[in-house]
Amino acid sequence: MAAGGGIDPIHQFEIKPIVGLRPFGLDLSFTNASLLMVCVVAVVSAIMIYGSSQRSVVPGRLQSLAEMIYEFVASTVTGVMGKEGMTFFPLVFSLFMFVLAGNMLGMIPGSFTVTSHIIVTAAFAFLVIGTVLVYGIVKHGSHFFGLFVPSGVPGWLLPFMVLIEAVSFVSRPISLSLRLFGNMLAGHIALKVFGGFVVALLAAGGAATIIAPLPLLLAVALTALEFLVAFLQAYVFAILTCVYLNDALHPGH
Amino acid sequence: MPVRSSRFVRHGWAGLVASVLSATLLAGAAAAATPPLSGEKAAFPPFDVATFSGQLFWLAITFGALYWLMSTIALPRVGAILEERATTISRDLDNAAQMQAKAEETAQAYESALTEARKNAQAIAQASRDAGAKASDERRHAVEAELSAKLTKAEATIATTKTSAMSNVRGLGSEVAIAIVTKLTGQAPSASEASEAVDQVLARG
Numbered sequence: 001m002a003a004g005g006g007i008d009p010i011h012q013f014e015i016k017p018i019v020g021l022r023p024f025g026l027d028l029s030f031t032n033a034s035l036l037m038v039c040v041v042a043v044v045s046a047i048m049i050y051g052s053s054q055r056s057v058v059p060g061r062l063q064s065l066a067e068m069i070y071e072f073v074a075s076t077v078t079g080v081m082g083k084e085g086m087t088f089f090p091l092v093f094s095l096f097m098f099v100l101a102g103n104m105l106g107m108i109p110g111s112f113t114v115t116s117h118i119i120v121t122a123a124f125a126f127l128v129i130g131t132v133l134v135y136g137i138v139k140h141g142s143h144f145f146g147l148f149v150p151s152g153v154p155g156w157l158l159p160f161m162v163l164i165e166a167v168s169f170v171s172r173p174i175s176l177s178l179r180l181f182g183n184m185l186a187g188h189i190a191l192k193v194f195g196g197f198v199v200a201l202l203a204a205g206g207a208a209t210i211i212a213p214l215p216l217l218l219a220v221a222l223t224a225l226e227f228l229v230a231f232l233q234a235y236v237f238a239i240l241t242c243v244y245l246n247d248a249l250h251p252g253h
Numbered sequence: 254m255p256v257r258s259s260r261f262v263r264h265g266w267a268g269l270v271a272s273v274l275s276a277t278l279l280a281g282a283a284a285a286a287t288p289p290l291s292g293e294k295a296a297f298p299p300f301d302v303a304t305f306s307g308q309l310f311w312l313a314i315t316f317g318a319l320y321w322l323m324s325t326i327a328l329p330r331v332g333a334i335l336e337e338r339a340t341t342i343s344r345d346l347d348n349a350a351q352m353q354a355k356a357e358e359t360a361q362a363y364e365s366a367l368t369e370a371r372k373n374a375q376a377i378a379q380a381s382r383d384a385g386a387k388a389s390d391e392r393r394h395a396v397e398a399e400l401s402a403k404l405t406k407a408e409a410t411i412a413t414t415k416t417s418a419m420s421n422v423r424g425l426g427s428e429v430a431i432a433i434v435t436k437l438t439g440q441a442p443s444a445s446e447a448s449e450a451v452d453q454v455l456a457r458g
Contacts, residue, residue: 013298015308027307034311041319048327055330057338070331090324098319117298119305123312185299 009192013116013185032112033120040101040114048097069097073238080242081249088245091131095124096238103184103230107223115233116184118177125177128241136248147251176240183233187226194219426451 017029047069051062059067073093077085099115106113114120136144148165149158197215201208298304427447435441 010297015298015301015304021307026310027303028310029307030311031304031307033304033308034315037311037315041315041322044319045322045327048331049322052327052330052334055334057334057341059334063334066327066331067335070328070335090320090328093328094316094320094323097323098316117304117308118300119308120312123309181299 009189009196012112012188012192015117033114033117036102036105036112036114039105040098043101043105044097076235076239077242080239081246084249085242085246087249088131088242092238092241092245095128095241096234099124099180099237100231100234103234104227106184106188107227107230113184113188115180116188118181121177121181122173124180124237125173128176128244129173132244132248135245136251139248140251144248144251147247172244176237176244180233180237183229187222187229191219191222191226194222423448423451423455426455 015031015033017031018035019030021028021030047062048066051066054060054063056063070093073096074086074089077089077092081088102114102120105111106116136147148162148169150161150165153161194215198212198219201212201215427444427450430447430451431442431444434447
């Protein structure tokens with residue numbers, strides 16, 4: 001993968017331990033990924049807790065931001081799940097903010113993107129689906145499995161429909177985790193590759209130097225696109241979380 | 254129809270992501286399939302199973318902390334701020350509406366009081382005008398009656414004075430006639446003859 005100039009687009013995803021921690025033979029080292037996770041919590045807490053500490057009726061800048069995020073997520077939650085969906089508001093809010101802050105902090109050059117690791121996005125996806133299953137079964141009992149039996153389907157088609165619905169349900173955590181992971185990974189690789197082109201063309205010298213600004217322009221455009229993707233993927237993750245949680249709240253078709 | 258919409262969203266994004274994903278997954282699978290030769294040189298980092306436990310451990314701690322901070326501190330606080338603002342605004346609007354209603358009421362009361370007062374003033378003016386006219390009429394009538402009484406009295410006085418004067422004139426006339434006849438004839442007529450003759454002259458005019 002080592003492109004010209006020794007630039008490796010995969011290098012940025014490497015996990016490097018900062019403080020070694022190996023209890024019971026498990027590698028629980030505090031790594032650069034852990035550091036970024038802590039940074040995510042710090043940034044989100046700074047906006048939401050420090051920002052709202054004034055409790056002023058006429059908000060300042062940071063409080064406006066906190067209120068804006070709150071209302072944005074709250075309107076998404078109530079829009080998909082209705083008023084009773086506010087039960088899941090803290091979960092959806094925490095997921096949205098963790099993913100958004102993780103994506104955004106990953107855009108800082110030289111930092112690490114937490115959400116570019118499949119284990120992180122998979123953990124979030126299984127947290128969501130686990131919540132759906134546990135809440136749905138506890139709340140509705142066997143009625144929850146009516147989710148897999150669409151109404152108004154002729155009898156002979158029903159087994160196939162149940163199978164399709166079941167496959168669609170099982171594929172949810174997979175698609176949820178892979179979408180976020182793939183977007184973040186691919187975006188960062190693309191950025192690195194185009195950045196590498198600039199260096200490689202400059203290093204090649206001669207006529208190649210003249211066209212070196214072209215991949216640079218593309219890298220700038222890609223950076224803007226990546227910021228959009230960083231927000232959009234967090235939003236998509238949050239709204240799909242709402243859609244799946246809605247099944248736990250209202251399992252009937 | 255939440256499942257339908259979710260499937261729609263997934264398809265929309267699946268198309269976009271599919272190409273990227275297939276490429277990266279292939280790369281990852283290839284990297285994972287080739288066993289690390291040196292043992293130190295790890296596979297494609299996101300698929301490096303050795304890092305999973307540590308990542309999950311720290312993710313659980315940090316996400317748990319974030320969830321706790323958000324659900325117990327941040328979200329109730331921001332929610333309370335928003336609610337307080339909403340109630341403040343609605344209360345102020347209510348107050349303003351009440352004030353306006355009160356002001357309108359006051360204006361209406363003022364207006365009605367004004368028309369009432371105007372009506373009263375007109376009535377009073379009319380009454381005083383009527384009263385004035387009546388009083389002056391009465392006074393005039395009284396004066397006229399007094400004057401006419403004086404006039405009749407004066408006329409009566411004139412009439413009596415005239416008759417008395419006329420009787421004086423007759424007496425005087427007969428005396429003068431007696432004196433004239435005596436002077437002319439040397440013979441004095443009787444008083445009755447003289448007064449008869451004067452009466453004849455007076456009757457002739």
